[in-house]
Amino acid sequence: MSASEYDGLVAIVTGGGSGIGAATARELTARGARVAAFDLDPAGAPEGVLGIRADVTDDESVRTAVQQVLEAFGRIDVLVNNAGIGAQGTVEDNPDDQWHKVFDVNVMGAVRVSRAALPYLRKSPAAAIVNVASVAATTGIPQRALYSTTKGAVQSLTMAMAADHLREGVRVNCVNPGTAATPWVQRLLDAAPDPVAERAALDARQPHGRLVSAEEVALAIVYLAGPSSGSTAGTALAVDGGMASLRLRPKED
Known part of the structure; x- marks a missing residue:
């Protein structure tokens, strides 16, 4: 990737006020893009990024935010569907209303923003959508039944969208981050009976021995969204330290 390929x-980056979204917005801006961060609290958007309050569970809010981007910048070339929320528990633990809520954000949120942006993406000479799924889409992780289901849906949605829109000039891909050092993961650690032991367990779960950084995920997103990846479509790029695919032998003492 060149430093100026986004000139x-x-x-648009949803969930751009913190974590992976903020890191992505920052990296896109550094490479020459003009970036709008959609978030319930856009105050956390990086310097130089247009923060726009948007609720991805509300179609009118999404369409209003897209129009604000067009008024500010006149076009849309890239959409990063990053907004998401987590959930813990087995299939027995989460009530129906929580299932509906997490699906509404993680899956339908991506649907709503994509639907609103596609008419303008089709006009771009370098249109791309990148959805943020998860290693949980392809790997069985304990206590993540609801979250994993939504992220599996995001990956399936990515492949369907890629097939539908490639010949319209819109490439669609997704990234599958491993356990990342984000505010949500930090809240899980803070709530654990032994945060130090829980952090060690999360680090050890990934073959490279640590959490994935938000910046590492952002760089993968920026690659998939940019002109340099013009022949990449319908791909799920794992950024998980080998968690989904590698089975290393235990470390020797």
């Missing part, structure tokens, strides 16, 4: 392009 003149406009990107």
